Amino acid sequence: MRRLLAALVAVTPAVAVAVAIADPFSARTAGPVLQTFDLARPGGLHLVAAGYAELPRRSTEPFSMVGVTWSDPEAVSDGRIEVRTRAARTGRWTPWQLLETDNPDASGGAEGSRGASDPLWVGPSDGVQARMEGKSLPDGLRVDLINPDGEITGPALKPAMKPAMKPAMAPAAVQRRSAKLPARPIPKIVTRAGWGANEKIVKEAPSYTGPIEVVFVHHTATGNDYTCGQSASIVRGIEAYQVKSKGWNDIGYNFLVDKCGNVFEGRKGGVHRSVLGAHTLGFNNNASAIAVIGDFRSVRIPVAARASVAQVAAYKLGAWGSPPAGRVAYVSGGSNKYPAGRTATLSRISGHRDAGSTECPGNALYLQLPAIRAIAGGAPIGLRYQQLSGAAAYAGKFYTRGLVQPLWTLSTPTRMMDRFEVWLDGRLFTAVPSGNRLARLRLPAGEHMVAVKAVHLSGRTSVTSARILADPEPPQFDTVPQVALRTGSMESAVPVRVSWAAADGNGLRSVRVTGTGRAVLGAAARTFDTTTTLGEAGAWTVTAADRAGNVRNATVARTTAVVPEAGAQRTGTWRTLRNPGFIGSEAASASIRGASLTWTVTGRSAALVAARTATSGQVRIFLDGRDQGVVDLAGAATKYRQAVWTRMWPDSAPHTIRVQVESGSAVLDGVTYLK
Numbered sequence: 001m002r003r004l005l006a007a008l009v010a011v012t013p014a015v016a017v018a019v020a021i022a023d024p025f026s027a028r029t030a031g032p033v034l035q036t037f038d039l040a041r042p043g044g045l046h047l048v049a050a051g052y053a054e055l056p057r058r059s060t061e062p063f064s065m066v067g068v069t070w071s072d073p074e075a076v077s078d079g080r081i082e083v084r085t086r087a088a089r090t091g092r093w094t095p096w097q098l099l100e101t102d103n104p105d106a107s108g109g110a111e112g113s114r115g116a117s118d119p120l121w122v123g124p125s126d127g128v129q130a131r132m133e134g135k136s137l138p139d140g141l142r143v144d145l146i147n148p149d150g151e152i153t154g155p156a157l158k159p160a161m162k163p164a165m166k167p168a169m170a171p172a173a174v175q176r177r178s179a180k181l182p183a184r185p186i187p188k189i190v191t192r193a194g195w196g197a198n199e200k201i202v203k204e205a206p207s208y209t210g211p212i213e214v215v216f217v218h219h220t221a222t223g224n225d226y227t228c229g230q231s232a233s234i235v236r237g238i239e240a241y242q243v244k245s246k247g248w249n250d251i252g253y254n255f256l257v258d259k260c261g262n263v264f265e266g267r268k269g270g271v272h273r274s275v276l277g278a279h280t281l282g283f284n285n286n287a288s289a290i291a292v293i294g295d296f297r298s299v300r301i302p303v304a305a306r307a308s309v310a311q312v313a314a315y316k317l318g319a320w321g322s323p324p325a326g327r328v329a330y331v332s333g334g335s336n337k338y339p340a341g342r343t344a345t346l347s348r349i350s351g352h353r354d355a356g357s358t359e360c361p362g363n364a365l366y367l368q369l370p371a372i373r374a375i376a377g378g379a380p381i382g383l384r385y386q387q388l389s390g391a392a393a394y395a396g397k398f399y400t401r402g403l404v405q406p407l408w409t410l411s412t413p414t415r416m417m418d419r420f421e422v423w424l425d426g427r428l429f430t431a432v433p434s435g436n437r438l439a440r441l442r443l444p445a446g447e448h449m450v451a452v453k454a455v456h457l458s459g460r461t462s463v464t465s466a467r468i469l470a471d472p473e474p475p476q477f478d479t480v481p482q483v484a485l486r487t488g489s490m491e492s493a494v495p496v497r498v499s500w501a502a503a504d505g506n507g508l509r510s511v512r513v514t515g516t517g518r519a520v521l522g523a524a525a526r527t528f529d530t531t532t533t534l535g536e537a538g539a540w541t542v543t544a545a546d547r548a549g550n551v552r553n554a555t556v557a558r559t560t561a562v563v564p565e566a567g568a569q570r571t572g573t574w575r576t577l578r579n580p581g582f583i584g585s586e587a588a589s590a591s592i593r594g595a596s597l598t599w600t601v602t603g604r605s606a607a608l609v610a611a612r613t614a615t616s617g618q619v620r621i622f623l624d625g626r627d628q629g630v631v632d633l634a635g636a637a638t639k640y641r642q643a644v645w646t647r648m649w650p651d652s653a654p655h656t657i658r659v660q661v662e663s664g665s666a667v668l669d670g671v672t673y674l675k
Contacts, residue, residue, distance in 0.1 A: 033150040033198070034244040035061055037143040055143070057129040062088065063145035065222070065237035066099075066128060067119035069245050071140025073105040075115050076336075079134025083120065083143075086127030093129075094122065100221040100295070104281040104336050104356045106252055113247040118221035119146065121234050144245040148236035182419050182433040184319060185457075187311050189255075189263045189271055195232040197239060197268070203249045206269030207276040209285045211320035213328050215313040216280045217369060218253065218291040218352045219361040224299060228260035234293055235264045242278075252278035253291040255312050261304030263312060266291070272319070282335035283344075283355040288316045296362035306368060310375035311415050313349050314457035317376070318418065324348050324458045325377025349373045375416070380454035380462040382411030386437075391468055392509065392547060398468040399506065399547035405440050408452050408464065421453040443470035474550035475504040481542045481556040483674060484648035485607040486529065490641040491581075493531035494560045494672060500526060502544035502552070509547045515540040515555075534560050534583075534672065558604070564670035568597035572661070581640035583609060583669045591617075591665035598658040603673035604650075606657060607643040610668050614638070617664015621645055624656050633666055641669060 037055070068081050081099040086092065099117040107113045115138060130143050192199070222234060239251040253266040254277045266289075269275035279289035290309050292301050301309070310324075317324045326348050334340030335356045344355065351369055352360035387407040391400040398404075406422065417434035422441065425448050430439055441450065451465035478501040488495035498513060508523035516538035517530030532538035539557040565574075565588035572595025574588045588597060608621065612635030621628040631645050649655070657671055 032061055033147055033201075033240045035063060035145040035147075036245075037145075038141075054131050055129060057086075057093070057127060059086075059127050060145060061147065062124060062126060062150070063122075063128075063147045064124055064233060065119045065121050065146035065148065065241060066125075066130075067117050067144050067146070067241055067245060068099060068101075068130065068132070069114045069116040069140075069142055069144055070138035071114060072138060073107065073110075073113045073115045073246075075138040077101050077115070077117075077134060077136075077138050079132045079137050081117055081130065081132045083128060083130045085122045085125040085129075088124040088126045093127070096131075097122075097223070100359065102358045103221075103352070103360055104358060105246075106281045106284065107246070107248050107278045108281065108284070108333070110248065110278075114140075114245065116144075116241075116246045119144075119238060119241045119245075121222040121226055121230075121237065123226070123230070144241065146237045146240045146245070148233040148240060181421075181431045184272075184315075184418055185434050186272060187263055187308070187315055187415065189265050190232065191265050192268060195235045195264050197251075198236070199268070201240070201243045202268060203243070206250070206267065208269065209274045209276045209287075211286060211322070212274055212288050212316045213286045213320070213322055213348070214283070214288075214330060214346055215316055215324075215349050216283065216287060216289045216352055216355065217309060217313075217349065217361050217365065217372070218279060218289055219296045219365055220256070220291050220293050221295050221360070221362075222293060224259070224294040226258075226293070228258050228262060231258035231260070231262055231264070231293060234258075235266075248278050250278075252289070254279070254288045254316075255290045256293055257290060257305050257308045257312070258293045259302050259305050261302070261308040263308050274320075280335075280352055280355050282333040282338060282340065283330060285333065286330075292361065292365060296365035297359060298362070298364055300364045300368060306372060307375065307413070307415070310372045311457065313372065314376035314416060317348055318456070318458040321459060322348055323377055323460075325373045347373065349376060377458045377460070378412070378416075378456065379458075379460040380410050380412045380417065380456050382409070383452065383454045383462040383464045384409060385452070385464055385466060388466060388468070390549075391466075392549060394507070394509070394547050396467070398466055399549070400443060400468055400470050401548045401550055402444075402470050402472050403440070403442050404450070404468060404470075405438060406450060406452060406466070407438050408454075409437060410454055410462070412454070412456065416457055418455040418457050418459075421455065423449075423451040423453060425449055443468060445470050445472055469506060469548070471504075471506045471546060471548035471550065473505070474552040475502050475508060475544040475546050477502050477542075477544065477552065477554045481540065481554050482604075482648065482650070483538070483540065483556055483558045484605040485560075485643060485646045485672060485674060487607070487643050487646055489639065490534070490583075490609060490643055490672070491639075494534050495643060496530060496532050496538070496558075496560075496674075498528045498530065498540045498542065498556070500542045500544075500554065502542070502554075504544070504546040504550075507547050509545045509549075512543040512545070513540055514543070532558070532560055534562060536560070558674040560672055561601075561603070561675055562609075562670050562672045563599045563601055565597060565668050567670070568599045568668075571596045571598075577667060579640065582611075583641060587611065587640075587667050587669045589665060589667045590661050593661055593663065596658055596660040597668055598656060599671040600654060600656050601671060601673040602652060602654040603675040604652050605646065605648040606655060606671055606673040607646040608657065608659060608668070609670050609672055610642055610644050610666065612637075612639045612642050612644070613667070615665060617666060618662040619666050619668075620660045620662050622656075622658040622660070623647060630662055634664075643672070
């Protein structure tokens with residue numbers, strides 16, 4: 001015969017809370033928060049045999065959570081406690097479910113506390129049955145039913161996220177006299193007001209301990225059959241169970257995380273402070289606890305929950321300079337695994353079982369702790385500059401006129417970051433919150449090192465840097481741009497060459513020419529070949545840009561004019577040729593050696609215009625009486641209006657050009673010049 005103790009407790013239906021955390025809680029059914037059934041009460045328990053008892057099915061007021069408690073918090077039950085409940089909505093009874101009873105009392109035996117199993121979330125129910133079997137059953141057994149929505153009237157509560165705040169006592173690890181740092185970000189947390197904590201049942205003001213040296217990870221063992229819209233009700237149920245049933249001052253955990261990754265504020269006192277909790281017997285001082293809502297003996301916690309556990313652990317440990325991936329020597333205050341005074345070497349993020357003899361936080365969750373430590377204790381990953389607005393890169397260095405806006409990126413999620421610091425030449429320039437990726441600096445002239453330091457919640461850092469040269473001065477033109485006539489065809493336009501001399505101490509980036517012809521040229525360019533219209537004014541603007549983006553402009557304007565052959569003084573025999581291809585449709589032709597034409601022009605550049613033919617010979621050119629050499633006018637095909645010889649002068653002045661036939665024939669069209 002199976003040896004069992006069964007205790008029956010039931011509750012009437014309660015309105016189910018099935019909304020997301022971000023929405024207001026649904027309306028609640030008033031009623032008792034706690035119903036108890038004393039297993040020793042006559043008629044309440046039918047003893048069948050020693051170590052075995054059963055409570056038949058019975059109906060109760062509404063409840064959603066069930067547990068079993070006993071008088072002595074230090075007593076250990078070797079019994080197997082199972083319960084089944086009746087769903088309020090359908091009236092169906094659940095299968096038998098085992099209550100977890102191996103968690104040592106974390107209150108340290110405070111006055112009025114009771115031993116207890118972990119509570120089990122069963123959802124809105126109105127009936128219960130229980131049975132227990134064991135060699136030695138503790139005294140004062142009772143079944144406790146929790147209605148997390150009981151005794152609540154008035155408007156529905158709205159959940160609230162904990163606002164970011166600066167700790168009242170900022171840890172020394174982040175204090176700097178010369179730097180103004182942003183407030184250390186607090187993870188998004190549903191506050192006690194947000195989940196509807198019953199502050200009236202809290203017995204005492206919170207107590208505080210020293211720097212957080214270790215974070216213990218628990219599971220609540222309340223079961224996994226819940227929606228995340230019910231999480232707030234579960235947290236209220238745990239509060240009621242630990243205060244009303246177990247006799248504690250307040251909920252024992254500092255934080256709770258549901259399977260969707262929502263984080264709930266636990267024990268009262270401030271999530272940014274070292275609140276003394278009741279979570280890990282003998283190890284509550286200088287410690288914090290995160291309880292994952294559910295039973296994870298064989299089921300792994302979801303990725304979202306794992307990320308939230310890592311974030312909260314990094315937040316608590318990193319604030320006090322405790323590396324989440326490290327280890328610590330902790331002197332036990334007395335547990336069923338480490339007697340008082342014995343030193344336990346623990347991971348900074350430990351499971352409950354590391355400090356006490358318990359299954360908590362379940363094998364599946366315990367195996368995930370190394371991954372949680374890696375996330376919580378890692379350095380920022382993939383930090384790099386995405387862009388340096390206001391600066392241009394060249395040969396491994398950046399150039400700016402002075403104002404630069406570094407934009408950076410990294411792979412580590414924002415929720416795991418504390419802040420970003422921007423350092424200028426080894427000194428902290430500014431710091432921005434974890435969600436920022438942009439800064440603004442105005443650099444004095446000269447070369448600088450600009451570095452961005454990413455600070456993880458764990459306190460670990462990564463740095464990316466860039467060498468930036470600030471150059472506020474634009475390039476200089478050694479001389480104003482010049483325009484000269486150049487050789488080539490004048491059939492449709494006059495060929496000219498724009499020239500300049502520009503320089504910058506830190507190097508030119510490019511040169512742009514606009515106006516009568518346009519082009520963007522390389523930094524080494526010093527000339528630009530283009531054309532202009534005969535008899536019209538042409539203007540060119542040369543813009544020199546340095547590597548920092550500074551620019552300087554210089555403009556030159558010239559008008560092309562022509563003196564035809566008819567305006568020249570002649571010696572020897574010349575005859576007039578008529579053809580639409582000539583300037584003015586006329587040109588002068590001579591074939592006797594020594595025949596010459598002489599022009600006088602006033603300008604900055606001049607060009608001799610002639611025809612090239614297969615039978616053309618050579619001419620000698622004299623400039624202001626000086627021999628300039630011989631020009632061959634021969635060409636494979638006949639071409640008119642060809643600039644065959646040019647000269648340029650720095651200033652406008654009168655010049656005499658004499659052209660003398662040396663051999664063969666010559667067809668001369670005139671002289672063009674720039675004025």
